[in-house]
Amino acid sequence: MTSMERVLAALSHQEPDRVPLMLLFSLYGARERQISVKDYFSDAELVIKTQLLLQEKYRSDCLYSFAYAALETEAWGGEVVFVDDGPPNSGEPLLDRLDDIPGLTLPELADSPGLLRILDITQGLKQAVGDSIPIIGVVMSPFSLPVMQLGFEPYLELLYFRPELFARLMALNSAFCVNWANAQLAAGATAICYFNPLASPTIIEKATYLKTGYPLDCQTLAKIKGPTATHLASGITLPVLDEIIASKTAMIGFSQGDDVALLKARAGNRIALLGNLNGIEMINWTTAKAREKVTSLIRQAAPGGGFLLSDSHGEIPYQVPPQVLSTITETVAEWGQYPLNGIGGDQDAS
Template sequence: MTSRERILTTLSHKEPDRVPLILNPTMHPARDLDIPLREYFKSPELVAQGLITSREKFGTDAYIGFHYTPVEYEAFGGNVIFRDDGPPNSGRPVINTGEIIDNLQVPNIHETPCLQMVLDMIRILKATSPDDAPIFGVALSPLSLPVMQMGFEDYIKLIYTDEIRFQKLIAANSRFFLGWATAQIEAGADGIIYYDPVSSPTIIPHELYRKTGLKIAQNLIPQVPGPVVSAFASARVLPIIDDVLTTGTIGVAVWAGGNEDLNEIKVKCSGKLTIIGNLNGIEMRHWTREQVFSIVKRTIRSLALGGGFIMSDNHGEIPLQVPDEVLYAIRDATREYGGYPISV
């Protein structure tokens, strides 16, 4: 099977030839080229070529069309902080008064340089990829983007103390989300990753999620002109999977540790949601090849039977400190243990 056929078969809850693999070492190509991350991420050409090179090195089955998480915060006027040993991060909040929410203007997607940078990269990737491997764009949920726009503490206070302005902010971010997701599809992305860590019960109570994040997702995901996968940034998902099933998403990224039962996740998702994950990107900095094979084997046995599972990390962005040897081992172990029919 080609990578596209493998991914599509898996998303259809059928068994492909082997478990698909998606790895996203966003910063490794810059390191290999000895280019500062600021310079690398600001070049659509370099990022597109980096994604192609990484896919060829590590044998992955899809591209994640992504530069850095705070690009959407940057679009609202934020200052991105670049560093040499980790991913770019958001600077000071761009919303620090209620009046700013009252007058918040949604960025024009096609007139915002940082967004055009990502769209140009997707177009280049689509045109220069050596095959038809799927491309997934990334868009932050309207509930999660304000963590960068406002800062975590002030945003949580807003949720609980100012319902009117909270709804105004969500409405503005929802308009932005739909425009941004649609623009990525039009540029060549085959689907969108709906990145929504705040909705996880790790961050907010389940009851609050049902009043906020769930309703937002139920409204927006069906409007995206392409398939959507929901990701929660290595936060817990098991308690809300039944709710996530109602949003129209086709897949869910799962957490790698703690009290999440992979077998229970498989039962809840089987035939309904494709499971993506479960490798811990932080811990893999120190994995040996033997550990990789053991973890991958255990994960495949828990999640891959009957299809509907994509091997990946649990967060969507692999730390720069993860050695290539670990990523090679993940590739090799997935191929060794992930051939269908799965042996348990």
């Protein structure tokens, strides 16, 4: 099977030849090339070549055009702070006061060099692999983006106490999200990963999310002209699983805090599962620990298809040793072949 065939089979809740391995490399490419994160992301051609190199090296079943989340706030006029060995972050908030929200205007994608660079990367990857390997684009949900636009505490004030201004910002953010997602799909992305950490009760209580963010997410997802995967970026998913399924997304990225067996049972054939290796712990894993974690996850989540193995946050950390990634690849190749080497249910894969 090609990677595309393997992923599509899993999404259809069929058992492909093996469990799809979705290693989401973004800033890890800078480590591979031994250059700064800032220099790496400034060179679209280098990112294309490195994505292809890492995909082949670790036999990942996807390519990932994502750079860093703050790229979106940069398009709104925000600043980006680069660090040597981690993801770039948003700098000072876009606005000094919530009352400045009515003065915000929707950014034009054509006016953002960073976003245009991602479109160049997406087009280059598509030219290189055609339809043989899925290309995953990324957007921030309009409900979660304000953490970077405003800062967390001002956003909580907006969410709980300023409903009219909240509605204004959400309308702008939703329009931006749809434009950005559809531009990536037009450039060659196969699907869009819809990052939405604030949908998780890890951060916002469920009742508040269902009243404020959830209707917006459903409306936004409906306007994206391609398949989507909703990712809660390490937030627990089980309490909002049914609602996310109802939003018509095809896949959910789940957390190391979720009960995998229970989530698998609750999801059934209604949605595919993506996860849930702990990227932070992965930094200190031995090869034996990596093997143990992968086999355990396959045992719990892979039977019957509907499962794609990945990390729980949506990005392989810069500090993860290459030998750990190689062990993950080798373990999936050994234990992830369907039929699952006799594992499944309560049997032990180790």
